[in-house]
Amino acid sequence: MKQVPFGAAALAVLGTALVSFAFELRAQGYEQYVQDVNFLAGTAYFTAIATAVMWFRARRPHSS
Template identity: 50%
Template sequence: MVKVPFASLSAAIAMLATALGFLTVQLRAEGYEQYVESVACASVVLYVTAALVVVTWVRARRPHSD
């Protein structure tokens, strides 16, 4: 069975969320307030997704006791 690359997936999602966070700051500085909320929301959703991938990774490593 092939192991799923949880660590690289979580890191990539977190990096994308960080990039969107920086974009949010740039949009606010440039005066594009109408886009700030949606980009910030997408950034937060990606951070939560990265955290859930880590939780899945931790749970997948535990031995299954049925």
């Protein structure tokens, strides 16, 4: 795992796009969909953070 996890960055961008979409939905009166879109954005952010943490931990030298 020597390469930077570009998937984590892509997931963070996806989460940001979904948050922006949720704001648009709220502005246009589609309140019933905002919670679902925010849940997807949070899931994307969580997955991006988990991917980055796993990448960082895999790069550390092993003590054994």
